[in-house]
Amino acid sequence: MSPILAARKVTKTFTNAKEQHVVAVDDLSLDIHEGEFICLLGASGCGKSTILNMFAGFIQPTSGEVLLHGQAIVKVEPRCGMIFQSYALFPWKTVRGNVEFGLRMKGMSRAERRERVADFIAMVNLRGFEDHYPAELSGGMQQRVTIARMLAADPEVLLMDEPFAALDAMTRQVMQEELLRIHQQSGKTIVFITHSIDEALLLSSRLIVMSARPGRIKAVIPNELPVPRHIAVQFSPQYGELKSTVWSLIESEVRRHGAAPDR
Numbered sequence: 350m351s352p353i354l355a356a357r358k359v360t361k362t363f364t365n366a367k368e369q370h371v372v373a374v375d376d377l378s379l380d381i382h383e384g385e386f387i388c389l390l391g392a393s394g395c396g397k398s399t400i401l402n403m404f405a406g407f408i409q410p411t412s413g414e415v416l417l418h419g420q421a422i423v424k425v426e427p428r429c430g431m432i433f434q435s436y437a438l439f440p441w442k443t444v445r446g447n448v449e450f451g452l453r454m455k456g457m458s459r460a461e462r463r464e465r466v467a468d469f470i471a472m473v474n475l476r477g478f479e480d481h482y483p484a485e486l487s488g489g490m491q492q493r494v495t496i497a498r499m500l501a502a503d504p505e506v507l508l509m510d511e512p513f514a515a516l517d518a519m520t521r522q523v524m525q526e527e528l529l530r531i532h533q534q535s536g537k538t539i540v541f542i543t544h545s546i547d548e549a550l551l552l553s554s555r556l557i558v559m560s561a562r563p564g565r566i567k568a569v570i571p572n573e574l575p576v577p578r579h580i581a582v583q584f585s586p587q588y589g590e591l592k593s594t595v596w597s598l599i600e601s602e603v604r605r606h607g608a609a610p611d612r
């Protein structure tokens with residue numbers, strides 16, 4: 350099966366304000382298959398966001414290629430939708446207006462739009478809040494609106510850069526379970542950055558552990574914890590074993606570079 354997303358010998362070098370070259374990603378190759386839930390883990394500054402930004406087409410590799418269905422991504426790629434840590438909603442639009450925004454841009458008819466928007470608002474459990482403005486919603490609800498907006502736009506790949514990092518622990522747990530449900534229902538390919546080993550173990554079908562800068566792949570670990578997955582999986586012995594494997598892989602990188610993921 351050919352991968353939906355791929356990186357082929359990708360290097361990305363930035364030039365910082367002092368005119369120094371920073372190699373953020375070094376000779377990285379990776380295949381991601383349709384329906385996978387990939388979590389990228391690694392020390393701060395190891396190039397995780399840089400990889401996601403290249404898959405979204407926001408930036409281009411210095412050398413090598415990033416590919417969607419075997420075609421080089423050379424400009425912003427609408428088939429790859431990005432969600433950031435901050436919610437980035439239009440404050441002057443209601444929940445419905447925000448979710449509908451991408452569909453309007455696509456020229457979809459009003460009736461079709463309404464139906465589709467209603468489906469995605471229901472999927473993220475926000476029925477009844479259609480006419481509320483972002484400022485009237487909690488952080489978790491706002492992030493659910495951004496997820497509904499992205500799903501309504503129907504990208505093939507969801508790129509998520511620490512989307513739950515700003516949420517309190519309980520909301521985060523609810524959002525993680527919702528994302529698992531959405532992934533199961535939609536079968537979308539997801540690439541998700543997190544600093545939390547627990548979050549990565551709960552969500553992923555495969556974990557990619559990065560080495561400290563310059564970013565390379567240190568290990569690829571299939572996550573064989575049972576699915577459908579629930580928070581309670583964290584109490585199983587299998588979970589404990591996998592967590593200590595991942596932690597030991599990350600530990601040396603963190604010692605070399607600082608800034609540990611949450612244990």
Ligand SMILES: Nc1ncnc2c1ncn2[C@@H]1O[C@H](COP(=O)(O)OP(=O)(O)OP(=O)(O)O)[C@@H](O)[C@H]1O
Binds near residue numbers: 365371394397
């Ligand atoms: N636009 C830029 N200009 C200069 N340097 C950059 C730029 N973007 C990223 N870098 C550098 O590239 C390296 C990788 O950054 P990146 O944001 O990809 O890391 P990260 O793993 O996502 O970090 P974190 O976990 O802290 O979010 C860092 O050293 C960063 O300072």
